[in-house]
Amino acid sequence: MRLFLNKTSPYARMARIVMLEKGLVDQVELCWCDPWSDDEQLLRENPAGRIPTLVTDNGTALSESILIAMFLNDQQLNPALIPDSTKEQVLYLAGLGQGLMDASFTTVISRKYLNEEANNSILSQRRGRAIHRILDRLESCIDGYAEAEQITLGDISVAVALEYLIFRLPELYLGNKYPGLEAWRSGITQRASFLHTVFA
Template sequence: MKLHHSPASPFVRKVMAAAILRGIEGRIETVATDPHVSPAALLRDNPLSKIPCLITDDGMAVYDSPVICEYLDTLGDAPPLFPPTGSKARLAAQVRQALADGIMDAAVARRMRFGKPVDEARAAFLDRQKAAVERGLAALEADPPRGLSDIGAVSVGCALGYLDFRFANEPWRPAHPRLATWFEEVSALPAMARTAPPK
């Protein structure tokens, strides 16, 4: 398999963390890709010019990160990251994944506008994204994950890691001590430690 990859992307990190947890990391060849320049190789595989994008062994292009992670969950012999279909545990994991992905979406949107002129409309947009992150963190603090056993927890770990990576000047830990304790514990695990963004 091949994965259009950038170590700075929290969504790519989620896929790689899932692959490690599934014990199939060695089956994935990473291809350095900058989606912002819309390279032909990426456009051939994903017309949206977004990463991550996985090419399966039989040549099928799979995107985006929730879909890729669900596909990876069908491979390998490690415990699944997606609980059984139809279970409350699966629904809870997917909702937590959606919340974490929303935090990442909002944080990436803010990051993409760094250094650009800020008019009233853009300032309002950036404020909305920041508020979304803050509300998402508050929801996670009220009910933090346990361990790194499902796709929701993996997604939360990647979201918090991205906040540390891109918004270190906006520390989230003081207001979210339960979440901070959980994140410190899981950050030492191979799936998180080996996929940490570059410093």
């Protein structure tokens, strides 16, 4: 398999962490690229020109981080990132994580590419409020981190979204306002899969 990625995309980082947690490193070649400069190889595989893109051994180009994560999870039984016994909770958390990622990423991209007016638009304000609501919700529902516990796709999605927020919009993440979440984040991001994939 081949995974197209860069070092700043939260979506690509999520796919890479799933790959590492599943022990699939030897089966996935990393194809570093810049999706914003119309990378030819990437466009040949994925007309949307977005990362992550995973080209399977059959030559099928998969897109959308969550679909890629589910595909990689299915490549082998263990460790199960979406255990049957906790599936609903895992998908719930993964949804919150993807929501946080989307709201944060869209904010970053519109600050980069759009003008001041667009950045103060109703849509942009809605995204800001969504970020705060999701953080509040996570603070009230995230459990403590225990290293021995099996990590899930929900954990990965939420932790990557928080890392991205801290990387790009640190003023929106005040760890002291979310002490439970912050303790959880600082524990889970000590895993090798997170340490090997820090944003750069």
